Amino acid sequence: xxxxxxxxxxxxxxxxxxxxxxxxxxxxxxxxxxxxxxxxxxxxxxxxxxxxxxxxxxxxxxxxxxxxxxxxxxxxxxxxxxxxxxxxxxxxxxxxxxxxxxxxxxxxxx
Amino acid sequence: xxxxxxxxxxxxxxxxxxxxxxxxxxxxxxxxxxxxxxxxxxxxxxxxxxxxxxxxxxxxxxxxxxxxxxxxxxxxxxxxxxxxxxxxxxxxxxxxxxxxxxxxxxxxxxx
Numbered sequence: 452x453x454x455x456x457x458x459x460x461x462x463x464x465x466x467x468x469x470x471x472x473x474x475x476x477x478x479x480x481x482x483x484x485x486x487x488x489x490x491x492x493x494x495x496x497x498x499x500x501x502x503x504x505x506x507x508x509x510x511x512x513x514x515x516x517x518x519x520x521x522x523x524x525x526x527x528x529x530x531x532x533x534x535x536x537x538x539x540x541x542x543x544x545x546x547x548x549x550x551x552x553x554x555x556x557x558x559x560x561x
Numbered sequence: 562x563x564x565x566x567x568x569x570x571x572x573x574x575x576x577x578x579x580x581x582x583x584x585x586x587x588x589x590x591x592x593x594x595x596x597x598x599x600x601x602x603x604x605x606x607x608x609x610x611x612x613x614x615x616x617x618x619x620x621x622x623x624x625x626x627x628x629x630x631x632x633x634x635x636x637x638x639x640x641x642x643x644x645x646x647x648x649x650x651x652x653x654x655x656x657x658x659x660x661x662x663x664x665x666x667x668x669x670x671x672x
Contacts, residue, residue, distance in 0.1 A: 484660075491569075492664055493565075493649065493662040493664040494662040496659050499658060499659055501658060509659060541604055541605070548612075548653070549607055550595070550660060551607065552604040552605050553604060554604050555603075
C-alpha cells in the first residue's frame with residue numbers, strides 16, 4: 452500500500468491565483484482530513500470528510516473548498532490565494548481511530 | 562474551544578535517559594488519545610494510541626492516560642539521538658470526527 456499520497460510536494464503561487472492540492476489514499480478509509488501547519492504551531496483542521504459525498508468544516512475553513520466524490524480522493528481547492536495561506540498542508544485518512552498522514556505540500560503565496 | 566496543551570520545550574535529555582512528555586486536554590468527552598512523532602520537514606508519524614486509563618507499553622515507549630485528571634503522557638526509555646523530534650499529542654473530539662492536536666514538544670537527545 453502506498454498509504455496517503457499528496458501532490459505537489461512544493462508550490463509557489465502568486466496572490467490571487469488558484470490551485471488544487473491532491474490527496475489520495477489506498478487504505479479504503481472512510482475518514483479523510485486536511486490540516487495546515489504553520490511554523491511552531493500544531494496542526495489546524497481545515498476540512499474533513501466522513502465518507503464519499505460528505506464534507507464538513509474544521510477549525511480554519513475560510514479560503515478553502517473540498518470535495519469527496521470517491522472514497523480514495525479528497526482534493527483541497529484554494530480559489531484566491533493569499534499570503535496568509537502560506538503553510539504546509541497535510542492530508543490524512545483514518546478508519547475508526549488512528550490517522551495516517553501524507554508527506555505534505557509546502558505552499559508559498561507571494 | 563476544545564484544546565490540547567503541551568509544553569513546547571525544548572526538552573533536553575542525555576542518551577540513555579528517560580524522556581517524559583506531558584499533555585493535558587480540555588474535552589472531557591474525549592475517549593481516544595494519540596502520540597505522533599514529527600521530524601523536521603516531515604509529516605507526523607503515529608507512535609502510540611491509548612484509549613483506557615493506565616499504561617500502555619510498546620517497546621521503549623509507554624503511554625499513560627488519566628481521564629480523571631485529563632492528562633496524557635509519553636515516556637521514552639533509553640532515549641536515542643534518533644528520538645530527537647517534535648512530539649504531538651492529540652485527542653479525538655467527543656463527536657469522534659476529528660483529532661485536536663497540541664502544538665508539540667521538541668525533544669533533543671544528546672549523545
